Amino acid sequence: MNRQLGLDLPSHTALERDAFFIAPSNAVAVAMIDSWQAWAGGKLVLTGPHGSGKTHLVHVWAKMSGARIIAAQDLDLAAVPALATGPVAVEDVPQIAGDDAAETALFHLHNLVLAEGHALLVTGTAPVPHWGLTLPDLTSRLRGTTAAALEPPDDTLLSALLVKLLADRQLTPKPDLVPYLLGRMDRSFAAAIDIVERLDAASLALKRPVTRALASQVLDNAP
Template sequence: MARQLSFDLPVRPALGREDFFVSPGNAMAVALLDGWRNWAGGKLVLYGPEGSGKTHLAHVWAETTNATILNSRDLAGLDIPSLARNHVAIEDISAIADDRAAEELLFHLHNLVLAEGNRLLLTDTRPAQVWGLTLPDLQSRMQGAQSIGLEAPDDALLTAVLTKLFADRQLFPSPDTITYLLRHMDRSFSSAIKVVAAIDKTGLEQNRAVNRKLASEVLDKLRNR
């Protein structure tokens, strides 16, 4: 069979509230985000493994509250006082651990947002206690924030995640493909992201439909790397 060229076309993830699947493992986080006006101290830490829905929920919250959403590594050069006039969501906080200048900017932003009476959402893969921030006042404020973790996926949630990942890539797997993946892939959000990307790439290269056979071959290839 002739090899088909594969192009890295942009994947446009659906990040609306209607695209987020609520399950027992994330229902409490969704409820807390819905009750953002009542966050203790005006801030919330949301943590969970890669692909667990933190970014999705942060975007839903930002859309609901007209908040600014940014990555912690992008604080340098921003107008902190202007940012603080709105609600703010900051992702990947531990990425700036040991970066004194970035930590000081976050500390300044944290104080100004709360002083303005606005809300601050902070996300990471791990709870604040292990972020490794070196600015003592910042670390203490992060550890003292109300926090909620997203749990590992159950079958219903992992099914929804796989379905969404395929849909984001405009792929339509056969009915037994997702059932097969649930039984044989590593049960994590990061694994789901990797597997769907590999299936998409292989399907494009080989001009094949997304079905159980393709999924099996891709999983075998990923295990043997």
């Protein structure tokens, strides 16, 4: 059922495999996820800017492999043995840069997961050399890991992302909205996420449907 005007219904982020739109900018990363059992050394680094689909692909992989997903900031050395009993995905590793305890936990998790014959997936925004990790042994192991990058989007991918983000919020705009947004927004995942959030908020606040006219008003009043 579509959102009724003025009702602040919760959004639902679709994380299923068939909800991920494949384009030239992400095809290599998707292929690496699909062929996870052939990862060199049993591990992969997945990188890409905010909103590029890293978390979506992590959930796709977790469903395929039976992996557990954990945020890097939630890592604890005492929990490593339990985590290492199967495949593991660790998200947003750069966020623990300089945290000795968390980096040490990830180092031991890396070693134990692989020693047990399971697969490890780690994510970050930029390539590993820019993660700012301070534990030399961890840094060397991650730098030696095969990496797959989600590249900046083309218009086709941005269009699909806008449609998905709107659908996640139970919004069904007219066909002219997405082409209009593409002509005025920055070409980035973050910009797509931002404009949909602002459109949704404006629609609720003004009790108006999400139309090209509303989009024009929101974009003209952008900070």
